Amino acid sequence: MQTGDRIDRGSPLPMYHQLKQLLVKDIERRRLQPGDRILGDHELCSRYDVSRTVVRQALAELENEGVIERVKGRGTFVAHPKIAEGLVQSLTGLFEDVAARGGHLRSEVRRLEVVPADDAVAADLAIPTRTPVIHLERLRFVNDEPWVWTVTHIPESIAPGLVGEDLTDRSLYEVLESSYGVRLVRGVRSVEAAVANAAQARLLGIRRGDPVLALRSVSLGESERPVESFLALHRGDRSRFQVELNRAADRRAGTPLLLVTS
Incomplete structure (x- = not known):
C-alpha cells in the first residue's frame, strides 16, 4: 500500500x-x-x-x-448510475430524461392494441367505461439493461393510428405531438415504494421482493382533457426521482407541488 x-x-x-x-x-x-x-x-x-x-x-x-x-x-x-427522472417540475418522458443525460433508451413493445376502458382507466381519462382506448405495454431498456415496465392508456379517438407506430426507439410524446397534434401540457404524478412480484422481477432482471418505484401519472392536453394515463414500475436500484420545490411568496396562494399520502 x-x-x-x-x-x-x-x-x-x-x-x-x-x-x-x-x-x-x-x-x-x-x-x-x-x-x-x-x-x-x-x-x-x-x-x-x-x-x-x-x-x-x-x-x-x-x-x-x-x-x-x-x-x-x-x-x-x-454502483450503476441512476437515471434521474423529473417528477413534477417538467412534463417529460423517460425517453427525454435518458437522452438528456447521454444514455440510450430502447423499448420492447409487449402489447399494443385497442381495448375497452375498464372502470379505473375510464376514471383516469374522464371517459365512459368501455370507451376504446389504446393499451400499450413496454419493457424499457437503458443502455440495453431492463429498467422500467410501463402500461399506458390513451383514448383511441385522439391517436387512431398509434397501434401501427414503431415505438422501439421513439418517444411516445414526440409521436403524439408530431403525428397527431396532441401536446401534453401538464399532469399529475405520484410515486410510491413497492416490491416486485415474480412476473415483474423476471421482466426487470431482479429478484422477487426487490424494491421497485411505482410511478403513476395522468397527463392533460391543451384542451385540459386527460389524454394519457400510465403506471411505470422502475427498478429501485437504477432509478431515482428528483423534485424541484418552490416556496410561494404568499403561502396562501397556489397549490402544493408534492402531496404525500399514506
Missing part, C-alpha cells in the same frame, strides 16, 4: 471520511466499472487497520451517495 493510501491518524478529518476518499480514489485508479466487486467489511478493516464501525459508516455514506451498492449475501459493488 502506498503512503497516500493510508489513514492519517493525525489528521483532523474523521477516519470514515478519509476511508471514503481512499475508496473512491481506488475505484478511479483501478478503473472499476459498475458491477465490479470491491473489498468487503472485514477486508477493508484489515487493509486500512480501522474498526468495523469506521468501515460501515464510510460504506453507508458511499451507498447513499450512489457510489457503491451493497447486496446482502453477495458483497459490495460499484
